[in-house]
Amino acid sequence: MKAFKNWNARSIAMAVDLARQARADGQSVSFAGGGTDLLQLVKDHIPNRPGQGEPDVLVSLKGIDGPSRIEMTTGGGVTIGALATLTAVSESLVVRDRFNAIAEAAAVVATPQIRNVGTVGGNLAQRPWCWYFRNGFPCYKAGGDRCFSAGGENQLHAIFGGGPSYIVHPSDLAPALVAFGATFRIAGSGGERTVSAPDFFVPPRTDAQHENVLADDEVLVGVDVPAPAAGTRSTYHKIMDREAWTHALSSAAVVMQMDGDVCRRASIVLGGVAPIPWRVPEAEALLAGQRVTPELARRVGEVAVTGARPLAKNAYKVPLTRGVVERTVLALASRA
Amino acid sequence: MSASWVGGGVPTSPLSTSSLGVGTPTSPSAAPRQTPSQSVPQLAPMRTVGHGVPRIDAVERVTGQAGYTRDLRREGMLFARLLTSPHPHARIVSIDTSRAVALPGVRAIVSHFTHPDIVYSSGSIAGGAQYNDTAKDNTLHKRYMFGNPVRYVGEPVAAVAAVDRHAAEEAARLITVEYEELPFVLDVEEALAPGAPQIWPEGNIGLNGQNQPRPLGGRQGDPEAGFAAAHRILEGRYTTSFAQDAQLEPRSVLAEWEGDKLILHTPTQGISNCRHDNARDLGLEDHQVQVICHYMGGGFGDKNGSYYHDLIAATLARETSTPVKLEVTRKEDWLGTHGRWHTTQDLRVGFTNDGVVTAIQQRAYSGMGPFLRRSGGLSGIDAYACPNVDRQIYPVHTNRTVSGNMRAPSEPQGFFPIQSLMDDVAYAVGMDPVDFALRNMRRPTEQVRFTNYSLEECIARGAELFDWRNRWRPTPGADAGPIKRGAGFAFMMFRSGVGPSSAILRLDGTTGRCTLFVGVTDIGPGAKTTMALIAAEELGASLDQVDVVWGDTDRCPYSVGESGSRTTIMTGYAVVEAARDLKRQIAERGTPGTSEVLIASATPNPSTQGRQRLCFGAHFCEVEVDVQLGHVRVTKFVAVHESGRILNPLPARDQIRGAVLQGISMALKEDLLYDARNGQPLTAGYYGARHLTHLDAPQIEVEFIETDDGFGPFGAKTVGEAGIIHSPTAVGNAIYNAIGRRMKDLPITRARILEALA
């Protein structure tokens, strides 16, 4: 791997400043959380920021204290610092109690070792795991001008929202956060800004190279999840090629506000099937005000995949996703 | 004699030194070993072997004290890195190293242009017979340390030695190679089509020992008459995928020269073969090469003998007169060593309505990559008694990565297709697959005798343990609901041949300890411990009275190498004979006094006098298939094996479990995917190849039927490879029983199941 400098930031402001200085000196910079993903990219000589060279400098955020906390807000929501580890999220009583899908999503990421070190910020900002990108192809995601999966090996690729890039968003946390309507706090040279979850993730038609709105000099500071309405329950269901240590082939984060056995509102966000966490509003609408029967769950599953546009080698993801949605909706509704 | 090393302090039946005399039976093993016996359900227990002891080096290993090759350091040593081919097939026009040489810390760069003549002889062998010098000399398809043209992505092009890892790696990236890209081919059938890119001037069929492009296999009996006599014929096309050996420890080599002697620390399964091949490739005598491998992180065949890494490190060390350690990345290891050959197979089976197989035909292509590192053969059909067989197996060259021996090299990808088709035949004639196997499996005959035969017992015991009659569905796919259960069965027989090896025992009168010198390494099954157990048993000593010296060609005698499941049988038997020699000497001269030593040795080359010596096994698997999500879960797996006497039940059981898991992984997960447009591999490494994880591993119930056929050490047979041979088939047959769809392509992924059911 290329030799690089590691600078430990003590505050977010310092991190932003260190990055600016390095950039002013003509160096390529990356922010590092746990480094579980970033260091592998460095070892494989894959650009972390599209269009930039391998990092000369890593600005490590690990030593910053504040953003590693997970705290309940006065309104009953939760603030999850970007430096919180995935293990901390999965074990947080607040998250488990009120935002179960987020805890379940964190708990099925990769492996225990990666979850102990990997952070929320790194999980949300991780680069795609498309085998073309990870094998060094000069694709959009590396700063190039092609997607190799379109006419190639696309078994793991997008069935929704693809083009011109067909990656799937790799984060398990992302669908759960979108389903809960989280907002993202971002700090950069120009100060702080807040972005809603659907605006944080960027479809390839808008920007084929980046997966989110973070600029090169911006740090994700934390995620704020609003208080759920009374009667809300949630779950995250992930399908993989094996039981651990790999990303979702298809997943569903489902949040339902229940009133007895009637579903008042539902949000359903899919993972592993689109370049961004993929919301299925028509399927959600079917549930509003309804008693959830097996027959309704089946229709919800069907409607969830009506817009699917599979590629040559990933048609199996359509029945798979239909099944995941059907099962997850039914299981959540019948949970005591 | 000082401390009573023989028998002293051993609570279980201590032996007095006098009992070590000639001809005094100390154990059942000392009975004449020439008489083959029938399988004995209950063997009389022995003193030391058979009781389940932890490995003698377990503590060193789990506490991190064991020094693996990568841990080794030498004062001032250099680090080496490879530059590998990014193209599946290309001619190297030029290599410009000027920028790399200019980098501070770079000491040497070697490539095809600096060393065009060093042949890596065990990497491409006419006929693929790995221990045959003539075939290595004769092959028309010479493989070089650095080849030109390059024929697969990942083939080494150059190597750099520098003062640290960063400099070596950066320098490798600063080398500019000009390539002329050549047409490439990835598919075995396309490679044989007219007009296919030619990887060798002789064409793309692997050459046999006489350099002829002939298929393996051959004819037996009268296949045409057999098919004519059949009431029905079933046929099918099957594919099996490339599976990397995927051992945890990637290759690394530390090479140092003392004058004109080369010392190679290298992870190899066979130090003797590794020494011999490196010596011949570097123009040295065997005694000028010392190969040392004390601890190894797994092999599975990937570490048989020598590898080009040894040659590169040795060359760099010679160029720089400095010790050089070559290390590779996981990806370089995955693509640059080898894995199980993938296959495409067309099979036909003729049979009568009462379920007797009358003829079998096989047309198969084994994908070998650009070099014939090993044979490309396929077994499985030979497990049936059918006398009329027509087999043609073409080892085919492609521009994929190289194939070679992985745990039971020709077996699982040979057994899966034929035993899947035989399963179909059983259903077609309305027979239970177990009854069908009992009717058609191979048995000893007047012409071909076995040292013993226990397949029936294995099958009967397995069926009972598994509760086959209740778990197997006479109508496949009959379960209601999205989650369907099914049961599958497969059987095997596999070589357990005897052969030559050596062992030395030294009894030191001063210390009172016995030292065993054996040329084994320890790739995982615990060979060191097994050898010590065998010596202790035969000597009537306790295990802790025997020290083992292993893994060093300068200190240990020849051993066959830990491949082909031979170490316990061959080297273990040499240990028995050496111990008998020692006992004879003690009987003649008495035990050695202070400052005296006794040295005993043996190089037996036993024979079964024309009888076949095989191990046997039956696997029973139950799966649950979620037809909505395409998920397969193995819910029960019973493996019953006859591997002769089990010398150490702890690792033996683990060997079967590990092999079964590897087989399940092969059945359901592993592949190496290529992009057909550019010949690039996409899924190298554990993440991409999707091996099973601990969470995917089901409980595997293992039972041994123990026998002593009079051969090997106390009757021990093959264990290490036995468990992977038929486990993928048991899984595939169970999936068929669950869903009623025959999955003919490995791996049976979620995607393939959903597509089959769509």
Ligand SMILES: Cc1cc2nc3c(=O)[nH]c(=O)nc-3n(C[C@H](O)[C@H](O)[C@H](O)COP(=O)(O)OP(=O)(O)OC[C@H]3O[C@@H](n4cnc5c(N)ncnc54)[C@H](O)[C@@H]3O)c2cc1C
């Ligand atoms: C083998 C393997 C399997 C995996 N499987 C899964 C999986 O199943 N599901 C899943 O969701 N994830 C998976 N991951 C990804 C894993 O979750 C991430 O590696 C981890 O969460 C990243 O956290 P980190 O703190 O180590 O990030 P780093 O490696 O430090 O950084 C990752 C990326 O995020 C950027 N970054 C990090 N922190 C910030 C920040 N605060 N602001 C802005 N940018 C930042 C970095 O520059 C880099 O681009 C897997 C990873 C591996 C290695």
